[in-house]
Amino acid sequence: MTDKETVLAALNTVIDPVSGQGLSDAGLVRGLIVSPERVGFMLEVPQDLVTQYDPVRLAAEKCLAGLEGVTKAQVVLTTELAPNPQPQKQPSAKLSERAVEDSRPKAPVASVRPHHVKKVIVVGSGKGGVGKSTVSLGLAIGLSQLGLRVGYLDADIYGPSAPVMLGLRQPPEFGADKLMVPLEAYGLKVNSVGFLVDPDQAMIWRGPMASQALTQLLTQSRWGTAEAPLDVLVVDLPPGTGDVQLTLTQKTLIDGAVVVSTPQEMALADARRAVTLFGKTAIPVLGVVENMAYLVAPDGSEMEIFGRGGAKGMAEVLNVPFLGEVPLDPAMRKGCDEGKPVTALAPQSDIATRFKNIAERVLKALK
Numbered sequence: 001m002t003d004k005e006t007v008l009a010a011l012n013t014v015i016d017p018v019s020g021q022g023l024s025d026a027g028l029v030r031g032l033i034v035s036p037e038r039v040g041f042m043l044e045v046p047q048d049l050v051t052q053y054d055p056v057r058l059a060a061e062k063c064l065a066g067l068e069g070v071t072k073a074q075v076v077l078t079t080e081l082a083p084n085p086q087p088q089k090q091p092s093a094k095l096s097e098r099a100v101e102d103s104r105p106k107a108p109v110a111s112v113r114p115h116h117v118k119k120v121i122v123v124g125s126g127k128g129g130v131g132k133s134t135v136s137l138g139l140a141i142g143l144s145q146l147g148l149r150v151g152y153l154d155a156d157i158y159g160p161s162a163p164v165m166l167g168l169r170q171p172p173e174f175g176a177d178k179l180m181v182p183l184e185a186y187g188l189k190v191n192s193v194g195f196l197v198d199p200d201q202a203m204i205w206r207g208p209m210a211s212q213a214l215t216q217l218l219t220q221s222r223w224g225t226a227e228a229p230l231d232v233l234v235v236d237l238p239p240g241t242g243d244v245q246l247t248l249t250q251k252t253l254i255d256g257a258v259v260v261s262t263p264q265e266m267a268l269a270d271a272r273r274a275v276t277l278f279g280k281t282a283i284p285v286l287g288v289v290e291n292m293a294y295l296v297a298p299d300g301s302e303m304e305i306f307g308r309g310g311a312k313g314m315a316e317v318l319n320v321p322f323l324g325e326v327p328l329d330p331a332m333r334k335g336c337d338e339g340k341p342v343t344a345l346a347p348q349s350d351i352a353t354r355f356k357n358i359a360e361r362v363l364k365a366l367k
């Protein structure tokens with residue numbers, strides 16, 4: 001009889017069309033059973049890709065059937081967004097050492113990659129109100145000013161801000177392919193939790209519901225096409241380091257994370273946690289942005305309202321890149337409130353140049 005290692009190695013010869021990796025490495029093999037009667041597993045894929053994966057299912061089944069000693073091979077295609085199965089009664093028999101080892105939590109294997117998106121960057125902060133959304137949008141606009149095709153997903157379920165910051169109100173339409181068509185603003189393709197629910201309503205989401213909504217926004221939006229894929233999708237995460245962030249970062253193939261902090265110690269402590277969270281989920285930290293680093297007074301002097309250099313120092317200590325500082329800029333605040341982002345409308349301004357420089361560093365760190 002064949003063993004699990006042999007089966008997993010064989011399944012790596014079948015290529016996942018989305019990630020380009022073998023099925024085992026891509027984390028698509030779930031619930032593998034290797035018994036004298038049969039070898040089988042669940043091929044867990046995003047709901048919208050089921051048709052695309054049917055040939056992969058057949059190839060996997062053929063691969064298993066070709067292994068020595070296998071009489072019955074079975075691969076079941078299942079979608080990630082299916083409702084949770086009823087809890088199974090736990091077997092009372094004592095588990096073997098191997099089974100105990102198998103059941104220990106492992107480093108998560110991400111499995112969802114949005115369609116036609118080359119790179120996904122998440123922007124997080126430990127603490128709320130540090131300007132994460134402002135910086136995410138500035139970064140997205142900066143990347144697009146560098147000539148890239150950029151998407152912006154406002155995934156902040158606790159306080160979606162894209163509708164206000166970009167002056168967008170109408171919900172996205174659904175295309176014939178049942179995917180949401182992101183709105184377009186200032187050269188960005190935009191989708192937001194705020195388009196789907198009333199942004200003024202306090203949002204109380206149960207963790208699994210929030211994670212599912214975010215995964216759907218991410219994977220069921222038509223960000224790009226085969227001819228014109230998105231170069232980068234910037235995802236503005238909810239603040240904090242809780243379950244919602246953890247689940248999203250575990251379930252999605254993310255290429256890098258940017259952490260935003262203000263310079264004061266209270267914010268830095270939380271930002272450090274965010275860096276640690278990304279580290280734990282094996283997401284490369286592309287760097288830290290220090291927001292509200294200073295304010296230019298009318299006499300031209302720089303007032304360091306929250307202290308300055310704290311986030312830079314933190315980046316050095318944690319050995320992650322420092323991407324740059326963003327001053328308190330009243331024009332940027334006003335533009336955000338009025339749906340007129342100043343970095344897009346005044347691309348030569350100091351603040352726009354800062355975001356372009358940050359975008360350049362992010363790109364460099366991504367490569």
Ligand SMILES: Nc1ncnc2c1ncn2[C@@H]1O[C@H](COP(=O)(O)OP(=O)(O)OP(=O)(O)O)[C@@H](O)[C@H]1O
Nearest residue numbers: 128129130131132133134239292327328329333336
């Ligand atoms: N550098 C800045 N200069 C001026 N105003 C700023 C700056 N950064 C953020 N703001 C303002 O501070 C407020 C909070 O910013 P923002 O919504 O981006 O924070 P956030 O961290 O995303 O908040 P939340 O955690 O609530 O989602 C907004 O009014 C925004 O315009």
